Amino acid sequence: MVVVLDTVNGPPRPRHPEKAHRPDSVVQRKPDWIRVKAPVSKGYGETHGIVRAHGLHTVCEEAGCPNIGECWEKKHATLMIMGETCTRACAFCNVKTGLPGPLDPDEPARAAEAVATLGLSHVVVTSVDRDDLADGGAAHFAATIAAIRARAPGTTIEVLTPDFLRKPGAIETVVAARPDVFNHNLETVPSLYLTVRPGARYFHSIRLLQQVKEIDPERFTKSGIMVGLGETRNEILQVMDDLRSADVDFLTIGQYLQPTRKHHPVARFVPPDEFKSLETIAYAKGFLMVAASPLTRSSHHAGDDFRRLQAARAGKR
Numbered sequence: 080m081v082v083v084l085d086t087v088n089g090p091p092r093p094r095h096p097e098k099a100h101r102p103d104s105v106v107q108r109k110p111d112w113i114r115v116k117a118p119v120s121k122g123y124g125e126t127h128g129i130v131r132a133h134g135l136h137t138v139c140e141e142a143g144c145p146n147i148g149e150c151w152e153k154k155h156a157t158l159m160i161m162g163e164t165c166t167r168a169c170a171f172c173n174v175k176t177g178l179p180g181p182l183d184p185d186e187p188a189r190a191a192e193a194v195a196t197l198g199l200s201h202v203v204v205t206s207v208d209r210d211d212l213a214d215g216g217a218a219h220f221a222a223t224i225a226a227i228r229a230r231a232p233g234t235t236i237e238v239l240t241p242d243f244l245r246k247p248g249a250i251e252t253v254v255a256a257r258p259d260v261f262n263h264n265l266e267t268v269p270s271l272y273l274t275v276r277p278g279a280r281y282f283h284s285i286r287l288l289q290q291v292k293e294i295d296p297e298r299f300t301k302s303g304i305m306v307g308l309g310e311t312r313n314e315i316l317q318v319m320d321d322l323r324s325a326d327v328d329f330l331t332i333g334q335y336l337q338p339t340r341k342h343h344p345v346a347r348f349v350p351p352d353e354f355k356s357l358e359t360i361a362y363a364k365g366f367l368m369v370a371a372s373p374l375t376r377s378s379h380h381a382g383d384d385f386r387r388l389q390a391a392r393a394g395k396r
Contacts, residue, residue, distance in 0.1 A: 094175045095341060097168040103340035110348050113334060113373045123152050126197065130156055133193040135186075136163045144376055157203040157239075157378040158190050160223055161216045165207035167278040171266065171305065173338035174207060182216070187223040191230035201382030202227065203262075205239035208278070215241060217249035221256035235259040235385060237301075239377055242284050250287055254294045260329070260385060261291045262301035264377060265322070268314035275308055275343055289325035299388055303331035303377045306357075309346040315357060319364050329368040329388055330361050333375035349373065367391040 093099045130137055136159040139147040150156065164179040165172070194202050204223055209216040224236055237260035243249035254261065269281040288300050302322055306315065315332075322330060332354060337345050351373060358371040368388045370380070 095168070095339075097176055098170075098339075098341040101341045104337070104342075104344040106337055106340055107345050107348070109336075110350075112351055113336070113348065123147075126152075126156055129193055129196050133189045133196075135189060135193055136160075139378075144378075150379065155199070155378075155382065156193075156197065157205055157381075158193070158223075159205050159207065160186055160190060161206045161209050161219055163207065166210040167208045169266070169278065170275050170343040171308070171335060171338075173342070179207065179209060179211060182212070182219055187219070187226035188230075190223050191226035194227050194234055195231045199231070199234050199382075201235045201237065201259075201385050202231075203237045203239060203378040203381050204258075205378075206241060208241040210244070210278075213246070214252065215243040215246040215249045217243060217246065217252040220253045224253075224256040224258055235382075237262060237378075237381055237385065239264065242279055242287055244278075244280065244283055250290050251294060254291055254298060257295075258298075260299045260301055260381075260388075261288075262303075262329075262377060263287055264303045264331075265318060267304055267308050268310040268318055270314060271308055271310060285321050285325050288322070288327050292326045299329065299385075299392075300325075300327045301329035301331070301377070302327050303333065303375075305333055305335035306349050306354075307335040307345050307347055308343060316360065319361055319366075323364050323366070328366065328392075329384070330366045330370075331375050331377055332357055332361075332369075332371040333379075334373040367395070 137156050139150065139157055161182060162179045163175055164177045165174045166179065168176045206216055206220065220238055220240065227234060227236055236258045238253060238258040239262040240253060242263065263284060265281065265284050267275045272279060272281050288302060291298055291300050304318055319330065334349055335345060337343065354371040354373065358369045361369040368384060368391055370384060
């Protein structure tokens with residue numbers, strides 16, 4: 080065996096350098112209701128090949144989504160634009176952190192081509208946080224939406240954006256591109272932001288969602304939280320009220336799953352009956368659409384949920 084030493088680039092950097100020296104936390108054994116099958120289907124392999132052929136990243140892979148097998152079997156992939164490296168270090172997230180490279184101007188066109196090749200009727204486009212960019216990547220979102228509209232005009236588009244913190248005009252740029260759904264996740268309750276989402280500000284995120292409605296009242300808005308991070312039930316209910324005060328249409332609630340021992344620990348696994356209770360309360364508070372279950376994620380069943388969201392609005396008019 081020959082060992083080759085790279086004396087130029089040095090040893091590979093850890094995926095999460097800011098978490099490397101954190102003490103390990105115990106990874107709890109998952110209960111039966113949250114286990115999923117390994118992705119091995121033919122459809123999964125085909126989706127993987129299309130994503131790779133177009134040189135794209137997906138949040139399905141980067142964040143270690145438990146639903147990747149189910150979604151990719153149906154050729155439903157959530158595209159993650161602006162690279163694979165995030166400028167933030169959220170304690171729950173498995174996306175690589177560090178200093179990203181420059182934006183790829185050809186990425187919107189490749190994303191659009193992949194959407195057309197996959198034959199998607201609905202696509203979710205998300206991104207890493209790009210605090211290094213003057214507009215946080217808002218113009219790149221707009222360019223990607225425009226490219227998909229041109230290449231696949233029958234596809235509805237959902238964006239899951241970062242918070243564009245301290246980036247004037249960014250929200251307006253994305254809304255002007257007219258995505259069908261504007262999603263921005265709160266992720267957790269305000270009391271946990273300093274430990275779970277330290278680079279973000281809870282009320283800025285609420286205000287972002289409110290601004291989308293102020294700019295375009297007809298635009299569907301969506302947000303999501305994870306449970307099992309240490310929040311209380313009353314805090315979850317307060318988040319619901321805060322989102323309704325911003326006129327958010329669609330709420331998702333899912334179980335937090337700890338990616339590695341270096342990430343925020345799971346405080347508890349919330350049983351399915353509690354998710355059903357939260358769903359019932361959320362509908363009573365006025366959300367048009369609610370998805371709440373242990374495996375619920377922002378992009379899971381997004382196309383079917385969008386059609387249900389449209390029907391719910393039509394039924395109220």
